[in-house]
Amino acid sequence: MKCVLMVAEKPSLAASLANILSNGKAITRKGFNGACSIHEWNGVFRDINVKFKFTSVCGHVSGLDFVGKYNSWNLCDPVDLFSCGVEKKEATPKLKMPQFLASEARGCDFLVLWLDCDKEGENICFEVMDAVSNSIRNVRSSQVTYRAKFSAITEKDIKHAFNNLQYPNENEAKSVDARQELDLRVGCAFTRFQTKFFQGRYGDLDSSLISFGPCQTPTLGFCVARHDEIQQFKPESFWYVQVTIDPEQKLEWQRVRIFEKEIAMIFFNIVKDQKEAIVESVTSKENFRSRPLALNTVELMRSASSGLGIGPHVAMQIAEKLYTQGYISYPRTETTTYPTNFDLRGVLKMFESSNEYGEDAKNIQNNFCQPRKGEDCGDHPPITPSKLASRNDFDNDTWRLYDFIVRYYMGTLSKDLKYRSTVTRFLIDGEVFTNTSNVLIDAGFTKVMTWQAFGKNELTTPFSKGDRVPIKDVKLIESQTGPPSYLTEADLISLMEKHGIGTDASIPVHINNITQRNYVTVEAGRRLKPTTLGIVLVHGYQKIDPELVLPTMRSAVEKQLNLIAQGSADFRAVLRHAIDIFRLKFQYFVTNISNMDSLFEVSFSSLAESGKSHSRCGKCRRYMKYIQQKPARLHCSHCDETYSLPVGGIARVYRELKCPLDDFELLAWSNGNKGRSFPFCPYCYNNPPFNDMTRGSGCNSCTHPTCQHSLSSLGVAQCIECDKGILVLDCTSSPKNWKLGCNSCDCIINCFEDALKVSVDEEACNDCGAQLLQVLYKQTNTPFSDGDDKKTGCIFCSNEFMPLIEKHKAVENRRLNSTRGRSSRGRGKGGRSHRGRPKPPKDKMAQLAAYFV
DNA sequence: GCAAGGTC
Numbered sequence: 073m074k075c076v077l078m079v080a081e082k083p084s085l086a087a088s089l090a091n092i093l094s095n096g097k098a099i100t101r102k103g104f105n106g107a108c109s110i111h112e113w114n115g116v117f118r119d120i121n122v123k124f125k126f127t128s129v130c131g132h133v134s135g136l137d138f139v140g141k142y143n144s145w146n147l148c149d150p151v152d153l154f155s156c157g158v159e160k161k162e163a164t165p166k167l168k169m170p171q172f173l174a175s176e177a178r179g180c181d182f183l184v185l186w187l188d189c190d191k192e193g194e195n196i197c198f199e200v201m202d203a204v205s206n207s208i209r210n211v212r213s214s215q216v217t218y219r220a221k222f223s224a225i226t227e228k229d230i231k232h233a234f235n236n237l238q239y240p241n242e243n244e245a246k247s248v249d250a251r252q253e254l255d256l257r258v259g260c261a262f263t264r265f266q267t268k269f270f271q272g273r274y275g276d277l278d279s280s281l282i283s284f285g286p287c288q289t290p291t292l293g294f295c296v297a298r299h300d301e302i303q304q305f306k307p308e309s310f311w312y313v314q315v316t317i318d319p320e321q322k323l324e325w326q327r328v329r330i331f332e333k334e335i336a337m338i339f340f341n342i343v344k345d346q347k348e349a350i351v352e353s354v355t356s357k358e359n360f361r362s363r364p365l366a367l368n369t370v371e372l373m374r375s376a377s378s379g380l381g382i383g384p385h386v387a388m389q390i391a392e393k394l395y396t397q398g399y400i401s402y403p404r405t406e407t408t409t410y411p412t413n414f415d416l417r418g419v420l421k422m423f424e425s426s427n428e429y430g431e432d433a434k435n436i437q438n439n440f441c442q443p444r445k446g447e448d449c450g451d452h453p454p455i456t457p458s459k460l461a462s463r464n465d466f467d468n469d470t471w472r473l474y475d476f477i478v479r480y481y482m483g484t485l486s487k488d489l490k491y492r493s494t495v496t497r498f499l500i501d502g503e504v505f506t507n508t509s510n511v512l513i514d515a516g517f518t519k520v521m522t523w524q525a526f527g528k529n530e531l532t533t534p535f536s537k538g539d540r541v542p543i544k545d546v547k548l549i550e551s552q553t554g555p556p557s558y559l560t561e562a563d564l565i566s567l568m569e570k571h572g573i574g575t576d577a578s579i580p581v582h583i584n585n586i587t588q589r590n591y592v593t594v595e596a597g598r599r600l601k602p603t604t605l606g607i608v609l610v611h612g613y614q615k616i617d618p619e620l621v622l623p624t625m626r627s628a629v630e631k632q633l634n635l636i637a638q639g640s641a642d643f644r645a646v647l648r649h650a651i652d653i654f655r656l657k658f659q660y661f662v663t664n665i666s667n668m669d670s671l672f673e674v675s676f677s678s679l680a681e682s683g684k685s686h687s688r689c690g691k692c693r694r695y696m697k698y699i700q701q702k703p704a705r706l707h708c709s710h711c712d713e714t715y716s717l718p719v720g721g722i723a724r725v726y727r728e729l730k731c732p733l734d735d736f737e738l739l740a741w742s743n744g745n746k747g748r749s750f751p752f753c754p755y756c757y758n759n760p761p762f763n764d765m766t767r768g769s770g771c772n773s774c775t776h777p778t779c780q781h782s783l784s785s786l787g788v789a790q791c792i793e794c795d796k797g798i799l800v801l802d803c804t805s806s807p808k809n810w811k812l813g814c815n816s817c818d819c820i821i822n823c824f825e826d827a828l829k830v831s832v833d834e835e836a837c838n839d840c841g842a843q844l845l846q847v848l849y850k851q852t853n854t855p856f857s858d859g860d861d862k863k864t865g866c867i868f869c870s871n872e873f874m875p876l877i878e879k880h881k882a883v884e885n886r887r888l889n890s891t892r893g894r895s896s897r898g899r900g901k902g903g904r905s906h907r908g909r910p911k912p913p914k915d916k917m918a919q920l921a922a923y924f925v
Numbered sequence: 926g927c928a929a930g931g932t933c
Contacts, residue, residue, distance in 0.1 A: 081931075081932080082931090082932060082933085083932095083933085107932095107933060129931090129932085130931080130932045130933060131930080131931030131932035131933085132930070132931045132932080133931095135929095135930085135931090136928095143927090145926065145927080150927095153927095163930095163931080163932090164932085164933085167932095167933085188931085192930060192931055193931090195930090195931090196931075248930080251929075251930080252928085252929075252930075254928090255928045255929050255930085256927090256928055256929085257928090258928075259927065259928030259929075260927045260928065261927090262927090262928095263926085263927045263928075264926085264927060267926075267927080280926070281926060281927075283926095283927065283928080284927090284928085285927090285928050285929070286928075286929075287928080287929065288928080288929090392932095392933085396933085404932090574929080574930095575929090575930075575931090577930075577931070577932080578929065578930065578931090581929085581930090582929090703926090
């Protein structure tokens with residue numbers, strides 16, 4: 073029997089599409105990658121009986137990256153990133169997606185692609201075809217591979233798509249390839265250049281990465297634009313006449329306010345001596361506030377931020393969790409209209425038994441309103457609740473978001489809010505004042521969406537035309553115009569949506585980025601206030617090349633890319649043109665960076681003047697400065713060199729010891745009292761002296777043959793927790809604390825408390841191959857039963873050491889293993905070199921010689 | 926250590 077492989081963009085969609093197409097008959101099994109399932113059934117495809125297999129990918133199968141050395145920050149000039157090679161790589165290696173697809177496709181004759189119907193989906197179609205090209209013959213043929221085009225996940229739509237299969241659109245897919253390549257080259261080139269440039273000059277930037285991106289930078293731009301408005305705002309004084317009538321009620325002046333005091337005074341003088349206001353007219357009309365459209369992602373994020381105080385990133389994480397647990401429908405959609413056959417009442421029914429919502433759900437069913445017609449974007453149905461939950465099922469924020477989604481859903485099926493608005497016009501010697509009073513007629517959807525409840529302001533006594541109302545008080549009030557506030561997250565989301573910056577799925581990522589990178593902070597009310605770094609960056613772009621931060625930049629690029637999608641321009645030509653433009657922009661940016669730098673200069677302190685005097689430079693013997701702000705560095709202002717330091721923790725001067733290779737003073741890095749620690753040479757850490765030592769290593773990885781701090785001198789045994797590392801004696805906090813620490817993982821073994829001295833012996837243990845240790849105690853407090861103050865033994869095998877070694881599960885295991893090993897196989901696991909002292913590098917003298925040259 | 930876009 074012929075076999076048809078069908079592929080959707082995500083596991084959940086594969087399940088629901090298979091269910092529709094098989095009329096519920098599909099049998100499901102889990103795929104070997106643990107993430108995707110395969111749904112199988114027999115049916116008819118193009119008039120023949122076939123077996124169907126429906127599975128999915130998880131988003132993109134592949135992603136783009138630079139080739140080889142261009143991934144390294146130190147091995148190439150950022151400008152090379154505009155011309156160097158790029159290659160496709162597996163997007164998520166642990167999912168083994170190409171392998172999974174290839175194996176499921178084996179033996180299949182046809183491929184039907186059910187990826188989301190947007191350009192990204194079209195691009196993934198071709199990624200899937202690539203992945204199965206060795207499994208399905210002629211996969212590029214339009215007689216083998218088909219594309220289903222659907223706009224809603226409804227039986228009608230899906231079956232229609234199945235009966236009208238097409239071929240995937242290569243032009244649309246290509247336009248995505250172009251976008252990927254352009255974003256990669258431009259983003260990484262600018263990011264690397266400006267990060268290295270500014271980190272090499274300033275010590276208090278408080279940022280480990282100064283990134284640029286075609287979406288994140290305009291996003292930051294919005295926040296800084298508002299900041300600039302606030303800064304440039306000049307308050308203006310204005311005056312208004314405030315009349316209070318009896319019974320007490322303030323009236324609104326029809327002129328609202330006046331910016332010249334003298335003129336305001338004239339009106340005030342007219343009104344102030346009057347005793348009565350005459351009712352000129354009373355008009356009344358019914359107004360309404362519409363119930364909401366069905367909920368989509370952007371609105372969910374906006375409301376979560378402004379109403380619940382939950383940021384978009386976290387909101388989406390919670391929504392994702394609610395979705396995978398079945399409480400709500402798929403939370404990423406732009407659509408704001410329910411599918412035609414959606415069981416609106418069924419969902420309400422589900423809530424009838426709920427303590428929280430039961431009463432509302434019944435009321436709404438009795439007064440059921442058809443939802444408003446929104447937009448169908450052809451992606452997924454709006455976000456709706458799909459399972460009843462109660463308060464105890466979740467933590468507080470999860471409950472609040474779930475509650476919001478339930479109430480919003482009920483709101484969309486409720487009546488509009490209705491109120492009566494009555495405007496009373498008063499005349500006071502020719503001046504017009506009004507009072508507007510609103511009276512609620514029907515709370516409508518705000519009965520469930522209580523946060524939108526109607527603020528009442530009823531007039532205590534209604535008036536009729538011709539009434540003469542006593543005036544209680546007349547005042548001339550002086551006030552000032554105020555600046556706008558910082559942008560709220562909700563405002564920012566709206567701006568991004570309006571300018572097409574990011575997508576519903578990536579908007580929270582960009583906002584999160586600019587906060588994580590320390591360009592903006594989230595203030596009370598989730599308002600986004602730019603930091604000095606954020607402001608200086610945006611102002612710098614504006615000085616050098618304003619287009620870099622303009623929100624229109626993204627859409628201009630998208631426009632070009634759309635030419636590819638429409639087939640009216642050649643992929644290569646458009647891409648080359650766009651890359652050329654950005655390369656020129658980049659080069660212009662680099663040559664004019666001093667314009668941005670002059671702004672940095674004002675706000676940040678140069679490396680030379682930041683940090684504290686710390687340890688000596690091996691080249692000039694002068695003290696270098698220790699800059700503790702992220703990323704921690706040592707800076708020698710005399711040599712104008714900067715040395716990076718291990719991430720986190722603290723690097724203190726290590727007993728004024730020096731590296732025998734370069735004369736730099738050694739430092740002891742430690743990550744808290746009980747954490748890892750090791751000595752290192754700041755020069756070797758950045759410029760490893762031996763081939764078998766990687767950048768970012770301490771002395772505990774150094775193969776120097778004679779230095780007393782090196783791995784060669786202090787290595788004891790292979791690590792008991794990881795495969796790669798070696799346990800090295802760590803003397804940096806001796807004699808208070810002695811410990812063995814792995815030079816690769818976090819494994820630490822504390823030992824020999826209060827010993828005067830611990831050192832690594834020349835000999836190795838006969839039983840397990842570990843290097844022996846010599847331990848010396850004060851005569852007065854030796855722990856050994858025979859009264860000796862000095863012993864040599866094995867940390868794993870010597871009985872008299874056992875009580876002096878921290879109880880460590882892995883140590884116990886190793887002891888057991890080595891005992892067992894002895895009885896069954898003679899001696900340990902067989903004296904491999906890594907067990908004892910690690911082999912010194914083969915040609916160490918040659919390496920040393922090379923280093924000194 | 927880098928972008929933006931999918932999704933887990």
